[in-house]
Amino acid sequence: MNLLQIRKPSTSFALPFKHRTVGKRVLITNTEGNFLLLQPDEFRAFAEGSIGRESELYKRLAERNFVRGAENQERMVERIQARKSFLSYGPNLHIIVVTLRCNETCVYCHASRANMDAVHTDLTKELAEKTVDKILATTNPNVTIEFQGGEPLVNFGVVKHIIEYALEANKKVGKQLEFTMVSNLSLMDDEKLEYLVKNKVQICTSIDGPEHIHDKQRKLPQASAHQKATYWIKRINQEYERIGLDPTLYHVEALLTTTREALPQWKAIVDTYVSLGCKALFLRPVDPFGFADKTGHRIEYPRKEYMHFYTSAVEYMLELNKQGVQILERFAAIFLTKILGGEDPNFLDIRNPCGAGIGQIAYNYDGKVFTCDEGRMLHEMGDSTFLIGDVETTSYRDLMGHETVRALAIASNLEAQPDCVNCTYQPYCGVCPVHNHKSQGTIFGRMRESTLCAVHKGIQDFLFEKLGEGDPATLETFKKWTTVRDRTHFLQSCAV
Amino acid sequence: MPVTFDGIPGDLVEVELDRGAMSLQVDETLYPLEAVYAAAYVFIDRCYVFLDKPSEGRIRVTLSGKKAKLEGDLARETVGEFANELLSCAWRAQIARDSRATIESVTARALSGARGAPSLDELEAFDFSEEAFDDPLGIAMSWEEKYAKKKKEGAAPAEEPAKADGGAAK
Structure with missing residues (x-):
């Protein structure tokens, strides 16, 4: 769309909107997150205000609150409230690093793992209890405790202690409690699995694609990390089925960290996930934290190449869905839920403002508390900018009132961010101040030079292009990807 | 010995390779002082940063590498990055003024939601x-x-x- 073709832009017809050329159409969005994909001549008429009130285009625009004088303010308020509902609740994701020790060595390890003999990096039971007390003091009625590491199975005794202590302590406060664990699964055994299944702990792991890529990136001494992980994924999924859970809802979640070597392997990666019974695949690019900061010259890549990888993989997944295979891409599902569903799925890394402090908190093995896991990762690299207190000495309210929490809430507000403030994707997007701080030296960041922004914009360009193409099968799949289905089995029963 | 960089206006940026430092002159009518401070601050982990006023209406920012002398590609990259950061800070200052009510209300709501009421x-x-x-x-x-x-x-x-x-x- 050549803007020079707009002869007399009208200042009185349209309500405030943002626009962007996507494929052969012009995308317009407004503050409440409504969108329309217009043909160039439609956009010209819209910008010039030369649309008859009886026309079909006028109705489409008015319905979505793009026309001045035809706006439905009540609906506008409802939509904005729905998108910002998370603001009132406080942190619901609480990440506990139960140890830094890990038996695998990953080329990109964001967590800055420690060797297996570094027992001083194990969380103690005493600190674990204080951590749980702090977590249950949150204002949010829904609490997810996520066990991370290092490798949490290395300090499984403390994991069990946290679960039992939290369940007991929660009887007094009555939070809607959930437990999740991020594990490489190589130290799993039948006894641990029985405990985790019995206590309804969701299990998440990493699969970096087919065996040769996974094992090259994730080294497990004298064994194949891939074989271990895939064995236990199948075994856990079988266990879920054995106790009567619906396999389409209850299965091990797996995450991919995309390295340079993975880029040409998009098809093999998708096939690997499908063959493992995974219903979702999160095509995450590598982050600049932990070991990835040092190995970047070997594993990083221009984001243009990543976008080629991403679009190829998602096109293939769309084809598989047409054939009846159920597999979704997590980035796409998050954005589509906001775009088509009109709600925010509360994914803390793509939220406005982001979840640092006000949506999530990370608790280190030594009792130190951080705004988020990325902030904790930076601390392990020697930068404690995002440290906000200690479970032993800082009250919950003081953690939330910390100036760093406030600064991050402001820095990740897209209304305060150059580029984002005018971006068509503002209603659906989010920034990461910790990523900005690490990669550009400022929590505000410069979005035009940000790799994260390139990925978010690139994915949304792709999704809107697909929406614009209007293929019924694709639209049907996208609609399915936005359907959030509660996995109630994982909710702990609570009593006050 | 002053040198210039390809693609960067020579009358704005002055580089003295033998000192490993470079100076960038900023027009005060284009960039508010708060933006100059904010942009300069972003560089203090890698550079020693000096500000002075060589003439009326001009602010001079001198960047001197902490660990490595600023020369060649590193010098060009650093001064280019500074110029981009400066523009970003200037615009952000303007946006923060324009969107102040929204930013304040969202931040207040988020923080009060997260902190909750004080205990007895x-x-x-x-x-x-x-x-x-x-x-x-x-x-x-x-x-x-x-x-x-x-x-x-x-x-x-x-x-x-x-x-x-x-x-x-x-």
């Missing part, structure tokens, strides 16, 4: 006294209190007290 113990510990902080300069005192105090101590007031109408009646 916290309320009990809260300092409700009128002397909540030290005020050695008497900034928080009313004019009457401040003036009366000085008079009592025998010190002459610094200046004649202002008229209630601000002196406009003179």
